[in-house]
Structure formats: C-alpha cells, structure tokens
Amino acid sequence: xxxxxxxxxxxxxxxxxxxxxxxxxxxxxxxxxxxxxxxxxxxxxxxxxxxxxxxxxxxxxxxxxxxxxxxxxxxxxxxxxxxxxxxxxxxxxxxxxxxxxxxxxxxxxxxxxxxxxxxxxxxxxxxx
Amino acid sequence: xxxxxxxxxxxxxxxxxxxxxxxxxxxxxxxxxxxxxxxxxxxxxxxxxxxxxxxxxxxxxxxxxxxxxxxxxxxxxxxxxxxxxxxxxxxxxxxxxxxxxxxxxxxxx
Numbered sequence: 209x210x211x212x213x214x215x216x217x218x219x220x221x222x223x224x225x226x227x228x229x230x231x232x233x234x235x236x237x238x239x240x241x242x243x244x245x246x247x248x249x250x251x252x253x254x255x256x257x258x259x260x261x262x263x264x265x266x267x268x269x270x271x272x273x274x275x276x277x278x279x280x281x282x283x284x285x286x287x288x289x290x291x292x293x294x295x296x297x298x299x300x301x302x303x304x305x306x307x308x309x310x311x312x313x314x315x316x317x318x319x320x321x322x323x324x325x326x327x328x329x330x331x332x333x334x335x336x
Numbered sequence: 337x338x339x340x341x342x343x344x345x346x347x348x349x350x351x352x353x354x355x356x357x358x359x360x361x362x363x364x365x366x367x368x369x370x371x372x373x374x375x376x377x378x379x380x381x382x383x384x385x386x387x388x389x390x391x392x393x394x395x396x397x398x399x400x401x402x403x404x405x406x407x408x409x410x411x412x413x414x415x416x417x418x419x420x421x422x423x424x425x426x427x428x429x430x431x432x433x434x435x436x437x438x439x440x441x442x443x444x445x
Contacts, residue, residue, distance in 0.1 A: 235407055242400040248365075249393060249436040255377050256439050262373040270370045278369050285362050292351050299348060331366030 226313035233317075234291040237284045244281045282327055287320040343402060350399040357392040381444045390440060394433045401429035 254265055268274045294312050297303045303312050368379050379385055405422050412418040 235403070238400060238403040239407070241396070242404060245393065245396050245400065246432060249432055252380055252389075252436060253439045255373070255380065256442055259373040262376075266370075266372060275370070278366065282362050282366060285358055289355055289358055292355060296348070296351065327362050328366050331363045 226310045226317075230291060230294075230313040230316050233287060234295075237287045237291070240284045241288055244284060248281075279324065279328065283320060283324040286323040286327065287316065290316045290319050290323065343405075347399065347402045347406075350395050350402065354392075354395045354399050357388060357395060360388060361392050377443060380440060386440055386444065390433075390437045393436050397429040397433050401425050 251265065254262065269278070294303065294316055297312075303309060364379070364385070368376055371379075380389060404425055408418050408421050408425070412421060
C-alpha cells in the first residue's frame with residue numbers, strides 16, 4: 209500500500225525556538241539512550257568473562273573519558289525523563305499554551321543539567 | 337483500533353513504567369560504575385537489583401524501539417528501506433534484552 213503520509217519538513221526550514229529545540233533533542237537523546245543502553249548491556253555482559261578481563265573496563269571507567277561518558281549518559285537519561293514527563297502532561301491536555309510550553313521547554317533543558325548534577329552528587333555520596 | 341493508535345498506547349504505557357526504573361537506574365549507575373569487579377558483580381546478581389535491571393532493559397528497549405520507529409516514519413521516504421530499518425531495530429530490541437538477562441542469570445550461578 210502506498211503511504212501518502214507527509215514527511216516532517218527539513219529542520220533547517222524552521223526558525224529555532226524552545227519547543228523545536230526540546231523536540232529534536234528528545235529524539236536525539238532517545239537514539240543516544242538506545243546506544244547507551246546497548247553499551248550498558250555489553251558492560252554487564254563483560255562481567256561474565258571474569259575479574260582478570262574486567263581490569264581494562266575498570267581502568268577506562270575510572271579515567272577522565274570514562275567519567276565523562278557516564279555523565280553524558282546520565283544527562284541523556286535525565287533529559288529523556290524530564291521531556292517524557294512533559295509529554296505525559298501534554299497527553300492529558302495540560303501545558304499546550306505557548307507560554308507554558310516555552311516555560312516547560314526551558315525547564316526541561318535547564319532541569320536536565322541540574323538533575324544530572326543532583327543524580328551524580330546523591331548517587332556518589334548517599335547510595336551503597 | 338489502527339496500528340498507529342496501538343503503537344501510541346504502548347509507547348505511553350512503556351513510558352510510565354520506564355520513568356521510575358530509569359530514575360532508579362541512573363542513581364545506581366553513578367554509585368557503582370567505577371567500582372571493582374566484585375562490587376559490580378554482586379550488585380547485578382543481588383535481588384531486587386537483578387529483577388529491576390532486567391525490567392529496565394526490557395521496557396527501555398521496547399520504548400526506544402517504538403520511539404525510533406517514529407523517527408524512521410518521519411524521515412525515511414523509501415518504504416522498503418523503512419521496513420528493513422524497522423525490522424532490524426525490532427530484532428535488536430528483542431535480542432539484546434534476552435542476551436543481557438541470560439548473562440545476568442549466568443552471573444548468579
């Protein structure tokens with residue numbers, strides 16, 4: 209069957225504003241999360257090879273790049289959490305007004321960085 | 337009910353289940369990622385961590401696959417290419433959780 213659904217217009221046609229920035233970032237972080245989850249699954253799977261083989265992963269995760277990667281993953285998950293909460297409110301018909309959408313969009317962007325810091329500080333100091 | 341509606345309902349249901357699991361997991365991730373082999377191994381074999389992580393992997397792959405297929409729907413013009421991309425995506429989203437959970441249970445033995 210021929211699909212006549214219109215495709216999304218090219219993003220460069222639009223003037224950038226908060227809602228479009230959050231929308232495209234939601235999609236990009238969705239793809240990043242898919243890749244991150246795959247990395248996490250491989251990380252867990254690597255444990256089956258035993259302690260000696262884990263040494264390389266241990267060194268990498270304790271390096272600057274390793275820590276940066278974890279922070280980036282946490283930010284991507286944080287963005288997705290806040291953005292999805294915004295979407296769930298929209299599904300109930302809440303927050304569609306332009307002003308509200310701009311405020312919640314800004315909250316998602318700024319909040320994702322704050323949430324990342326909060327998760328990192330709390331996770332590092334208060335868990336396990 | 338049309339397929340797109342079913343897809344939307346599954347996407348929303350999985351999002352509601354995924355959000356608390358994702359919050360739980362990111363907290364755990366930052367607290368364990370730089371630990372040694374024994375600590376990380378014991379984290380993943382211990383309950384409820386093993387159950388929650390398994391559920392997190394299943395739900396997040398399911399949710400992500402549905403989200404990414406929406407991106408394919410919006411940006412891939414060629415129907416054949418879109419179908420192939422979707423099939424590869426769904427296959428990967430099924431195999432990876434099964435593989436990871438199998439490994440998790442192997443770690444516990």
